[in-house]
Amino acid sequence: MSIGASLPMTRRAALGGALGGMAALPLLGCTPGSVASVSDPATASLDDLARLSGRRFGSAISWFTGPQGASIGNPDYTAIINAECSMVVAENAMKWQSIRPGPDEYDFSRMDGIARWAMANGKALRGHTLLWHRPQWFPQWLNTYDYGANPVREAERILTEHIRTVTDRYRGQITSYDVVNEAIDHDTHGIMETSLNRALGSPEAAIDLAFHTTREQLPEAELVYNDYMSWEPAHRDHCADVLRLLEGMRNRGVPCDALGIQSHIEMFSIDPETGLGPVAEREWRRFLDEVTGMGYKLLITEFDVKDKALPTDISPRDAAVADFARRYFDLMLEYDELTDNLAWGMVDRFNWLQNFGPSRRDDGEEVRGTPYSSEYRAKPLRDAIAASFADAARHARAA
Numbered sequence: 431m432s433i434g435a436s437l438p439m440t441r442r443a444a445l446g447g448a449l450g451g452m453a454a455l456p457l458l459g460c461t462p463g464s465v466a467s468v469s470d471p472a473t474a475s476l477d478d479l480a481r482l483s484g485r486r487f488g489s490a491i492s493w494f495t496g497p498q499g500a501s502i503g504n505p506d507y508t509a510i511i512n513a514e515c516s517m518v519v520a521e522n523a524m525k526w527q528s529i530r531p532g533p534d535e536y537d538f539s540r541m542d543g544i545a546r547w548a549m550a551n552g553k554a555l556r557g558h559t560l561l562w563h564r565p566q567w568f569p570q571w572l573n574t575y576d577y578g579a580n581p582v583r584e585a586e587r588i589l590t591e592h593i594r595t596v597t598d599r600y601r602g603q604i605t606s607y608d609v610v611n612e613a614i615d616h617d618t619h620g621i622m623e624t625s626l627n628r629a630l631g632s633p634e635a636a637i638d639l640a641f642h643t644t645r646e647q648l649p650e651a652e653l654v655y656n657d658y659m660s661w662e663p664a665h666r667d668h669c670a671d672v673l674r675l676l677e678g679m680r681n682r683g684v685p686c687d688a689l690g691i692q693s694h695i696e697m698f699s700i701d702p703e704t705g706l707g708p709v710a711e712r713e714w715r716r717f718l719d720e721v722t723g724m725g726y727k728l729l730i731t732e733f734d735v736k737d738k739a740l741p742t743d744i745s746p747r748d749a750a751v752a753d754f755a756r757r758y759f760d761l762m763l764e765y766d767e768l769t770d771n772l773a774w775g776m777v778d779r780f781n782w783l784q785n786f787g788p789s790r791r792d793d794g795e796e797v798r799g800t801p802y803s804s805e806y807r808a809k810p811l812r813d814a815i816a817a818s819f820a821d822a823a824r825h826a827r828a829a
Contacts, residue, residue, distance in 0.1 A: 476801075477516040479816050480771060482823030483763070487815075488517030488554070488772045490732070491547075492780075493540035500780035502547040506806050510776050514801075517554035519731070519772055520544045521782075524558055524596070527569050533588065536595060545603060556772070557600065557607035558731075559656065560593050561640045564612055565624050577629040585629035589636060590643045597647040606770070608656035608690055608731065609644050610637050614671045621675065637675075638684050645685040655679070656690030656731055661714035661758065662707060664698075669717045680724050688727035694774070695758050696736035696789070697750070706754045707739065711761065722767045730762060732774035734781055735799035735811065736789045748798060752810035759818035779804035 480487040489511055494501035500521065502508060511518060522528055523540035531537055548555040565573050577584040597607070615622040621633035630636055644653055657672050659665045672689070679686050697707030722728065735755055740747045762768055775781045783789040783797040791797060796804060801812035 479819035483826040490521040519556040557604040559608040559611040562611040581629035606652040658692040690731035692732035728768040730771040752814035756814035763822040
C-alpha cells in the first residue's frame with residue numbers, strides 16, 4: 431500500500447489498507463507521545479486522544495524477530511503500534527516461564543529484544559509480571575522445588591533474587607510493574623496456594639514480599655496488582671475476592687499503588703434489552719468506588735472483547751463489539767484515578783482469544799475483539815475507543 435501521494439488522509443483510512451507500505455505513516459501528522467491539539471477521533475492517534483485527558487494508550491507486543499505475529503519483527507504490526515501507542519508491555523516475555531528456565535538460570539533474550547525495540551521506537555515499557563501467582567503458570571521446577579531445611583529463607587531468596595534481577599536489568603526504563611498477577615483461588619475465594627507461600631508459611635507472604643522487595647528496588651515506581659475481573663455479572667464474586675485482597679494489603683501496609691483491571695470484557699450471552707452482553711453496572715461502579723476509596727489508582731491493562739454470543743455476520747458483530755466497548759470505556763473514563771489504558775494486542779489474528787477455549791466462537795469464526803482486523807484494517811472498535819477518549823477530554827475541559 432502506498433499512501434504518500436494521497437494526502438490529506440485520515441488515520442483510519444491510512445491504517446485501513448492492506449499489508450505493506452507503512453513507512454508513510456509519519457505523514458499523518460500525529461506523533462504518539464505528544465499531546466495533540468485536536469480531539470477529532472478520525473485523525474488523532476488513540477494515544478493522542480488519551481493524553482488529552484491526562485492518560486496514555488498502549489498495547490501488548492511479543493518478541494518474535496521474524497515477520498510474524500503481534501511482534502517486534504512484524505513491520506505491519508509495529509506500524510500500528512507506532513501510529514497508535516506511546517507504550518507497550520511484553521505479552522509473555524517477562525513471565526517466569528520465559529526468563530527463569532531453572533532456579534539458577536535466567537534467559538532475558540526475548541525480553542531484552544522487546545526492551546531494545548521499545549527504546550529505539552520511543553515507547554514507554556511496562557513490566558508484566560514479577561510474580562504470576564498461579565501454579566499452572568509457574569515454571570515446573572518451581573512447583574516441585576525442594577526448599578530444604580530452612581524453607582522460609584530459601585523461598586525468600588528465590589523470590590527476592592528474581593525481582594531484584596529483573597528490576598535491576600530494566601532500571602530506568604520500566605517504571606510501572608504488575609508486581610503480582612492473578613493471586614485469587616476461585617474455589618476457596620482466598621489467595622492461591624503455591625510452593626512459594628507454602629514455604630513462606632502464610633497465604634499472604636509471597637504477595638507481601640514481592641511488593642516490599644519491588645518498592646525497595648524502585649522507590650518511585652508504580653506498583654500494580656493485576657487481575658481479570660470485569661463488569662459482567664459472572665465476575666461479582668471475583669470482584670469481592672479482589673476487594674478483600676486489596677483491603678488486606680492496605681491493612682498490612684503493603685506498598686501497592688494501583689489495581690490493574692485486565693478488562694477482557696465478554697459477551698457470552700445477550701441481554702435482550704440491550705442486544706449486548708449483560709452487565710452489572712451498579713455493582714461494578716460500587717467496586718471501583720471501593721477500590722479508589724482505598725487510595726488505589728486504576729489501569730486498564732489488557733483490554734479486548736469476547737464476542738462469542740454475537741452473530742457470525744461481521745458488520746453487526748463489529749458494531750455490537752464497538753458499542754459494548756464504548757459503554758465500558760465511557761464508564762471507566764469517568765474515574766480520574768484511571769491512568770494508562772492498554773489493549774492486549776491490536777490485531778485480531780494474533781489475539782490470545784483465538785486460542786483460548788472458553789472464548790472461541792461456536793461458528794469457528796475469528797473472535798473480532800481488537801481494534802484492528804486480521805488484515806490490519808481499523809475497525810469500529812478502534813473508533814469507539816477513540817470517541818470515548820475524545821469525550822473524556824471534552825468533559826475534562828468542561829470540569
